[in-house]
Amino acid sequence: MRRGSRWFAALMISPTLLVLVLVVLYPLLAAARESMYVRGEGLDADGFVVEGERFVGVANYAGLVGERFVNAFANTTVFTLATVAVETVLGVAMALVMHGVLRGRGLVRASILIPWAVPTAISGLMWRWVFQADGVANAIIGQKILWTTEGVQAKLAVIIADTWKTAPFIGLLVLAGLQIIPDMVYEAAKVDGASAWQTFWRITLPLVKPALVVAVLFRILQALAMFDLPFVMIGRGKFSVETLSALIWDEATQLRYGPAAAYGIVLIAYVSVIVFVFVRLLGADLLADARSRKERA
Template sequence: MATATTTKTQASRQAGRTPTGRMTKSRLAVVLLSPTMLCLALVIGYPVVSALRLAFQMQSERIDKTTGFLTTTTSFGLGNFTDAFTGDEASRFFNAFWNTTTFTVVSVGIEVVIGVAMALVMHQAVRGRALVRAAILVPWAIPTAISGLLWRWVFASDGIANNLLHAHVLWTADGFPAWCAVVIADTWKTAPFIGLLVLAGLQTIPAEVYEAARLDGASGWKSFSRITLPLVRPVLVVAVLFRLLDVLRMFDLPYVLIGPRKGSVETLTMIAVDEMQNLHFGAASAYAVVLFLYIAAVATVFVSVLGADVLGTSGRKRPAR
């Protein structure tokens, strides 16, 4: 009888509950996480639901003939979305969509090349390596608004850029030079982010792998393409994913560097903020919802195609049944 009781007690403990009926580990985790989840629901969930509601809310103003006052009528529908794609602001919306996409593709592409090169340089056992790593962190540590002001001084008509090029380019005016200025400033600031993540991946590669490749007569390019890139690929994919999501919602850098309502650099976030400042909350929410769906689609395709292990679950072993 005592043996049966002991066996039952051990089985109940293995199941995560004590014989006295106290809460299981899963219930305890729920209780401990509930304050955090409540804060997230208030800080994130409520604004998201409110934005969705405003996106479908349309307001029309008219003068009441009986009183002579201006009255506002509220209705719900898809008018804000149809106006974005086919209304008077459709050209502005598609221009902002194009700018957002081109900024993302070009900036992230350049940052990947420069970031990987920076990681390879920092990974070499040279004198002053710690100083180089600290210096590379400086652009990334500067707030985006401050870096925008710094680059605005560089790209001024009498700034350093024109002095070096011996030209008089209007970098901060509306046009292709303004688009290039935003790409240059964004690459300068965020390439170290990719470089640091790739450096962390390089440090996990055993040195014996490169020694074996060297003994087999592999060249430097073959070692890089056959060893370094495949082993760094999981870290690089996650870094690129984070940068994609960051550039797609870019607002502060072109706003500070070039200015608002500049067609060559206006992004989806900028037109959403502009509509909100003009008290067009429905249109601003519609732009925000479209941008959210665009980011979600890009992230889903990127993860499914390239297999970005964002949650770090690929290395976990499944429990045996």
């Protein structure tokens, strides 16, 4: 590559870089700085809050071994594993159904996608009614479970509601993947006498994998940042469903920006590690594009 064109390329992407620095790098650095300060602690003799901020180093990170953070961390992890696993299976099933329908295809697709289109806060409210003491859920199972009280049942309620809402998202992306698989591959499999199961495992799944990996990655990112559903549905301050985002929100609400920023930084690190591992294990294809270009060069 000639030197001149390289400079030109840099110039062309500089607005993007500038925006990224402003909206990604700056908040990150500001949060990192904030996580090492406390402010508004203590009152003076007249009862006024002592102003100014104080450098405390990593003291704000001490909360990481606290019961509340560990609980929130565990909840976030459990919600992510459970919802993404269930949603992947259901989402793929939905995609296969949507793909296979011959008549009324639009109607089936639309109806499967409705939950995804409902704003989370609204679906949280709907599910709160479903899981009320005298709600639909208890009427169906004929039990009197208090879903919104602290306990495992509250976690289960959140997982059910989240699955209802976001399985269609995976379904949609997988459907897009399914539609680009050429029919002739299936015809060849049929000629070779492959069973339906073999066709699914050996043809559909490998060919749809790139789309599926992206869908699952998006879902993991979303699930790790889960906030509104437990908040609206079960209620703030219920530790059984308190996620990391909810804990961060609560700390910030109590004007403890230092610890809030510290937990935020930890959440970012956690998300990054999970994504790194995920991409390493499954997502080589995500980078295939970049690699092939490199090879060509």
